[in-house]
Amino acid sequence: MRLHRNLCFAVIDGLTLIFNEGNYADKVIQQLLKRDKRWGARDRAFVAETTYDIVRWKRLYAEIAEVKEPFDRDNLWRMFAVWATLKGIKLPDWKYFIDTPTRKIKGKFDELSKIRKFKESIPDWLDELGAKELGEGVWTKEIAALNDQADVILRVNTLKTTKEKLQEELFDLGHETEFLPNYPNALKLKERANVFTTEAFKNGLFEVQDASSQLVADFLNVQPGMRVVDACAGAGGKTLHIASLMENKGQIIALDIFENKLKELKRRAKRNGAHNIETRAIDSTKVIKKLHDSVDRVLIDAPCSGLGVLRRNPDAKWKLEPQFIEDIKKTQQDILQQYSKMVKAGGQLVYATCSVLPSENQYQVDTFLKSDAGKDFSLIKDQKILAHKSGFDGFYMALMERK
Numbered sequence: 001m002r003l004h005r006n007l008c009f010a011v012i013d014g015l016t017l018i019f020n021e022g023n024y025a026d027k028v029i030q031q032l033l034k035r036d037k038r039w040g041a042r043d044r045a046f047v048a049e050t051t052y053d054i055v056r057w058k059r060l061y062a063e064i065a066e067v068k069e070p071f072d073r074d075n076l077w078r079m080f081a082v083w084a085t086l087k088g089i090k091l092p093d094w095k096y097f098i099d100t101p102t103r104k105i106k107g108k109f110d111e112l113s114k115i116r117k118f119k120e121s122i123p124d125w126l127d128e129l130g131a132k133e134l135g136e137g138v139w140t141k142e143i144a145a146l147n148d149q150a151d152v153i154l155r156v157n158t159l160k161t162t163k164e165k166l167q168e169e170l171f172d173l174g175h176e177t178e179f180l181p182n183y184p185n186a187l188k189l190k191e192r193a194n195v196f197t198t199e200a201f202k203n204g205l206f207e208v209q210d211a212s213s214q215l216v217a218d219f220l221n222v223q224p225g226m227r228v229v230d231a232c233a234g235a236g237g238k239t240l241h242i243a244s245l246m247e248n249k250g251q252i253i254a255l256d257i258f259e260n261k262l263k264e265l266k267r268r269a270k271r272n273g274a275h276n277i278e279t280r281a282i283d284s285t286k287v288i289k290k291l292h293d294s295v296d297r298v299l300i301d302a303p304c305s306g307l308g309v310l311r312r313n314p315d316a317k318w319k320l321e322p323q324f325i326e327d328i329k330k331t332q333q334d335i336l337q338q339y340s341k342m343v344k345a346g347g348q349l350v351y352a353t354c355s356v357l358p359s360e361n362q363y364q365v366d367t368f369l370k371s372d373a374g375k376d377f378s379l380i381k382d383q384k385i386l387a388h389k390s391g392f393d394g395f396y397m398a399l400m401e402r403k
Helices: 005-020 025-032 041-056 058-065 073-086 102-112 124-134 136-145 163-172 211-219 237-245 259-272 322-342 362-370
Strands: 153-156 177-179 186-189 206-208 227-230 251-256 277-281 295-301 343-353 377-385 395-402
Touching: 005 025, 005 041, 005 073, 025 041, 041 058, 041 073, 058 073, 058 102, 073 102, 124 136, 124 322, 153 163, 153 211, 163 177, 163 186, 186 211, 206 237, 211 237, 211 295, 211 343, 211 377, 211 395, 227 237, 237 251, 237 259, 237 277, 237 295, 251 259, 259 277, 295 322, 322 343, 322 362, 343 362, 343 377, 362 377, 362 395
Parallel strands: 227 251, 227 295, 251 277, 295 343
Antiparallel strands: 153 186, 153 206, 177 186, 343 395, 377 395
16 A cells, blocks of 8 residues: 555544544544545545544554654654554655654564553553453453444335345445344445445435444334334434334334434434424423323433444543543433333333443343332343444343333
């Protein structure tokens, strides 16, 4: 591979914004990709994937390059040189790469690869927490899997097409896909591509949604004609899946504390042809109280640490703090206590997170079931999805029924 100066500069500019300004990697990369209209698909892929790679391995590369935060541009070029050397890319004779110690880089990499927190490039506290909650053996496998690049998985919108028809349409557009056993509405892209520009996407035939995330709506046991609440709907990935499972029959009430996310959900619902979704912003406790004892199914896709989705959000490793996890656990329990009151007798509730930590998952369910608010509920089943076993995101879901 030959390095091109303008692409490398884009990566360095992006890393400056992510590491030093605290900007979100996905937003930075979106902006970078608009920088030069002459860039082709390969150029854009280089910028996006290289930036994500260096973000993912920040601690390891910084240690090898012997640089510390905040990183100035020279530090970032040194980290870039480490990335290129470890990828086997010949460094051009640019001033940034003068005296790069390639043999020392490889030796340091071999040495640090024996220590998990460096090998997997994670903060000390996160390594200790993962080992404590999952056990040394499982955590070692899980964090390695969470550092793999995520596949691009599509969820077929069955309100508009079938899996077979969509596969044919995408093939005609130059995108090969494959079915995934046990994921009824999923197609996996054989090669990474920007599918958001396709007519198939613009016409609402699919959404991009990880295979593990696609299991949540199925877990909710919805039927056409039901009254369903998606209590932490966000921009509505799971809401839209629920609408397709309900065949546009019945009522889905999508709740969230962020009105801007619900606006995005409305836009997506229109594209998807999902007509049975009503959005309500939670601007007071009255919103929940009005729905007490009246809903067939409630989904609580709870806010969480997001540790199960590090493959697609590698910068989260550097933004997360131990206190945030402690605080979010209190929020999770509070949401369970309050939102569960919407479920009517005989109705069902799903609690889900994209975390792999038991303290955010089954322990929260146990605490809820032992509480006054949870005494009328019983656990029907739960499912723990670990990335190293499934090959997809880490997730947890528990199905409970109100007596």
